[in-house]
Amino acid sequence: MYKCSIKKLTVILMSALIVIAMSGLSSQAFAVTKVTKPSITAGGAMVYCENTGEVVYSKNAGTRYSPYSITKLVTALLAVQNLPLDKEVTVSAKVAAIGETTMSLEPGEKVTVEQLLYGMLMLSGNDAAYALGEAVSGNMNDFVALMNKTAKNIGCTHTHFANPNGMKSSSHYTTAGDFIQITRVALSNSTIKKIAGTKVYKMKATNKNKARTFKTHMDLLTDSGSGVYAGKTGYWTQYDCSLACAYKKNGLNLYIVILADTKTQRENDLKKLIDYSVKKVDGVRVVKAGKNEGKVRIKHGVKTRIDAYTSEDAYAYLPKEGSKSLISTKTVMDDDVKAPITRGTEVGTLKIYVGDDLVNQVPLVVNEDVATGWFPSYLGISNFASVIIGLVALAVMGFFIWVVAMRASYRRKKKKIRQRKIMRMAEEEARREAERNRRDWHF
Known part of the structure; x- marks a missing residue:
């Protein structure tokens, strides 16, 4: 019975492999599609x-x-x-x-x-x-x-x-x-x-x-x-x-x-x-839609720099003897993007070259809304950075106040110690004076 089970398992595995192989061949066959020349009315x-x-x-x-x-x-x-x-x-x-x-x-x-x-x-x-x-x-x-x-x-x-x-x-x-x-x-x-x-x-x-x-x-x-x-x-x-x-x-x-x-x-x-x-x-897909192409500067925005993405797939078409090595890209961000902006706003261009020839351009867009920022945004500082700067400033100010307070406390303690020392010295001198007087009287 054990041998029979092994034999059945072998048959099942072989059948599965054959089905997978046939599926692979079938998908390859469907992948290769012939383009039929159209029939047109024109002479x-x-x-x-x-x-x-x-x-x-x-x-x-x-x-x-x-x-x-x-x-x-x-x-x-x-x-x-x-x-x-x-x-x-x-x-x-x-x-x-x-x-x-x-x-x-x-x-x-x-x-x-x-x-x-x-x-x-x-x-x-x-x-x-x-x-x-x-x-x-x-x-x-x-x-x-x-x-x-x-x-x-x-x-x-x-x-x-x-x-x-x-x-x-x-x-x-x-x-x-x-x-x-x-x-x-x-x-x-x-x-x-x-x-x-x-x-x-x-x-x-x-x-x-x-x-x-x-x-x-x-x-x-x-x-x-x-x-x-x-x-x-x-x-x-x-x-x-x-x-x-x-x-x-x-x-x-x-x-x-x-x-x-x-x-x-x-x-x-x-x-x-x-x-x-x-x-x-035949075209070469140079870039897919949604590819991050870097950050664009947003003037006066809650955020002053956000990611820009390609809005669509982009292709380059090569001469018959052309090599893919001829393809290059260049990202150009707009330098005058001002808040507020909405999702989908075009903020730059991805330029595609074959050799020295510009053959295609893809708009770069943002995937988020950006509202107008606080006053520091006019200096290129985002709201988040403003909060961080504010917290750091408060921390520094707090540390400075703490240092001043600690120094004042130290000076007060030092003064008290000096006063106690003077008092001890005065008491000691008084005791000595009293001792001398006592000795003189006894004599």
């Missing part, structure tokens, strides 16, 4: 990762399509390269007569280059595009020639422009592979990036028009969680649309071009491409 598309320098997604990248209004990114690029933003442009009658989508410019209206850029990139104003073209080159023929020369310099080999605004023409075309290069260059420009990423712009009144408010045509720009921070849409019909935009979230920087898409599917295709790219590009 041509490309996603380029600026971090790694790789094309993440491509569909018909060399096929020619009409770019439509994303052409205005080229016009914007030439405008910021050749004109000061505050230059005043007088709108010609020819420009004011441009139809379709416009910013309603009037003949003789005086507007700045900056205002035209907002009208062109936010409202997709065709009139603004022509006004900028005239301001740069003086006439459309020369400006269009400059557009094509610039595209060639950027590296576009299958692109040709016929106008500054993207109106459909047999001689106006591009490819997803070409326009991704244009998008990278245009949206890397700080002015274009700012304007193409603006949600609402208030234009001041001009000599011909009242003050106006522009709102972006890109819905994803208004969604703070989308990661899309700048871009331009193009439209001919609801069945023939385009899009060029830039995405950055958690350190991942993508440029995306979509051509020959439908209006109803364009945004959905963009989301699919972003989701695919986020999963496809």
Whole structure:
């Protein structure tokens, strides 16, 4: 019976080991997930990762399509390269007569280059595009020639422009592979990036028009969680649309071009491409959310120094041949944080570098409320430190009083001892005197 029990126990242990091994294999199998390339409606598309320098997604990248209004990114690029933003442009009658989508410019209206850029990139104003073209080159023929020369310099080999605004023409075309290069260059420009990423712009009144408010045509720009921070849409019909935009979230920087898409599917295709790219590009998690990155100084607070923590996970994306040793971080605390502050207040930044390039930034936040402190807090002393200092001061004062009292007591005791000694000496002298007198009398 004892042998039988041992045999059963052996069988049970072996079965358990097999189950554990199978579970391990199963978990490994589930851990390796294949990223499926999405199916999109667009005729041509490309996603380029600026971090790694790789094309993440491509569909018909060399096929020619009409770019439509994303052409205005080229016009914007030439405008910021050749004109000061505050230059005043007088709108010609020819420009004011441009139809379709416009910013309603009037003949003789005086507007700045900056205002035209907002009208062109936010409202997709065709009139603004022509006004900028005239301001740069003086006439459309020369400006269009400059557009094509610039595209060639950027590296576009299958692109040709016929106008500054993207109106459909047999001689106006591009490819997803070409326009991704244009998008990278245009949206890397700080002015274009700012304007193409603006949600609402208030234009001041001009000599011909009242003050106006522009709102972006890109819905994803208004969604703070989308990661899309700048871009331009193009439209001919609801069945023939385009899009060029830039995405950055958690350190991942993508440029995306979509051509020959439908209006109803364009945004959905963009989301699919972003989701695919986020999963496809391997990132290195540099720091986890909630990591203590040191202490920040709080002016006038109950506490004058408290811990700051990373608010989210942060990643760095390396070039294909890049090493993790290239990744470094730098903690920068704000030097003007004043009480009162609440839990979650941003008090600094953790900067992540790959080599010398800043690739990501993570806000640092506090995990506690800090009220305004007592008067010593204005000298950088917390309430707790004030209490300690007060107690120490009282202790020192008490010790000083005790020392003074002890010295006074010692002096009193010493005086009494001296007085007693004098009295004893006087008594002794009196006794001796009496003794001498007695002896003299007896004699």
